Amino acid sequence: MNLQTPPLTLGELNLSRHLRAGDRVLVAQGAGEPETLTRALVDAATEVADLTACIGMLTCDVLTGARGLIFESYGALGYAARLPPESLVILSLHYSDYIARLCDGRLPVDVVFVKLSGADENGDHHLGMGDLHLVNVARRARLVIAEIDPGTPRTCGTAWPRDVMIQHKVQGGTPHREIPQRPAGAVEDKIAHYTAQLVPDRAVLQIGVGRLPDAIAKHLCHHRDLGVHSGALTDAIVTLLETGVVTNAAKEIDAGISIAGAVIGGAALCKFINENPAVQLRPASYTHSSMQIGRLSRFYAINSAIEVDLLGQINTQTAAHREVGGIGGQVDFTRGAQISGTGRAIVAVPSTALKGMKSRIVPHVETVSLARTDADTVVSEWGVAELRGVSAQVRAERLIAIADPQFREDLSRDWHSKGQVS
Known part of the structure; x- marks a missing residue:
């Protein structure tokens, strides 16, 4: 036709x-x-x-x-x-x-x-x-x-x-659907604060989709010359573009251009990117390529998780043995961050679920989406756990320290009872 x-x-x-x-x-x-x-x-x-x-x-x-x-x-x-x-x-x-x-x-x-x-x-x-x-x-x-x-x-x-x-x-012609999003609460705000402190000026960002990633983007509003190389282009990222926080000026590749694979946002986002040469969409073979990401010296992947265990393994797929998420591009971007010169892969996650009844930091995840060898940095509302290049014992200690206080004793007891102290 x-x-x-x-x-x-x-x-x-x-x-x-x-x-x-x-x-x-x-x-x-x-x-x-x-x-x-x-x-x-x-x-x-x-x-x-x-x-x-x-x-x-x-x-x-x-x-x-x-x-x-x-x-x-x-x-x-x-x-x-x-x-x-x-x-x-x-x-x-x-x-x-x-x-x-x-x-x-x-x-x-x-x-x-x-x-x-x-x-x-x-x-x-x-x-x-x-x-x-x-x-x-x-x-x-x-x-x-x-x-x-x-x-x-x-x-x-x-x-x-x-x-x-x-x-x-x-x-067609159905109106653009705005992504429904509840406002960030106190927990998300604290996580966003800690996460934004880890991101330096001139970093190139990949940020996931959802309430927490949006909160993190808002806390980046005072940064300078950030860049974007992401799987998704969201409303929150466009806010950073409109306010001049994202300039892409320091990118080693695609300088001056925000790169993304897909658009996930509403009418304002679509209006902003329409015929805008500062925004380009590329195929996944480019956006998710560790070879391309590795050419960016300050690549920061910021994503979330369902739960994290004391070894640093991350579950992004299941809760109560039911599929509620997916692996998506998180592994792709995490591995890209690992070969970026000073890059970092950050997993931002609230310390509890089910209105505080369940810890998201657990002895063992029910599904391993991201292996312990790929673990880097985990952030909760209680602080930051740096996991890269340290022993299993230190990892456990650092993760227990950012768990909700009501669960820390049980987590410590479970860790030591299994003899996982080396």
Whole structure:
């Protein structure tokens, strides 16, 4: 289909006629989630058997009400955590590996759903929310369907290639969904304060998504010449760009440019990045590459966790043996930080869960997402634990010191009872 062909309505398309039993449908994630198409997929699943939706972070709840769909993902992220466990298949893959497998066909895809901008003066549409791997997957797919959304930004470097066929275009236009976020409380504020103190001026940041990362970004407001090289571009990062805290002036590569893989944010973020040459989206093969990250001498990866154990092992995937997160790109960015000259990988985590009833610093994590050999720095509202280059005994002592006081004695007793004192 010519990219300048007017889009159809969903009624004119009738999605169920184009899908086949057993199809695997890759759905763009984050702010690029094509909500008009996912609503149609929910309806089509009642008519077409054995459909699998390959998803990432869901920022709206449309797919959570689906019946008859199987979901496959690299994590239970955003609204994906609300999907019935029996319908969600989690692949234990680092984000970079997951994307590579989609691109080379080891994870086959039959149908690709994307959200594109309105046409520019040249008639080109833009994959303005990122996830540029969708282009490579589309080259292999049987069917590519694009939702045309006039509110999608024309972010630099995201023009849809004219040699990649789009079989159908559908008119979209649902309003940008703001990422719901409760205000940071006293605990998050303390963690953000400690974390910001670890970050030097001129550092290059990768920051995760959520209330705590947003709080940390706000505490960086007095820093100078920060840079961005991240998997996600969020509202909090754009605030730092607008206020001049992020200039990218000290980056050894991509100087003056904020680099990200995908957009996860609302209308203000999309307006800011529209045709803005200071922001570029790149594929995961670039954003998550330890080789590229290692060229940045002050790379700081800032992420969170579900729990951390006394050996420094980190769980980002499960709680009460249920998938509620994922490995994502945290391992990719942690290892990149390790080879960055003065880089650091920080895990910021509240010391308790369940309204203070459960410690997040535990004797042993139930799932190891990040190995003890990758552990670097852990921050809670009680302080900072430096774990790199010290013995297991020192690690345990430092982690117990930043646990909630009500759990410290039990943690110490458990550590010594198992003879883990060397």
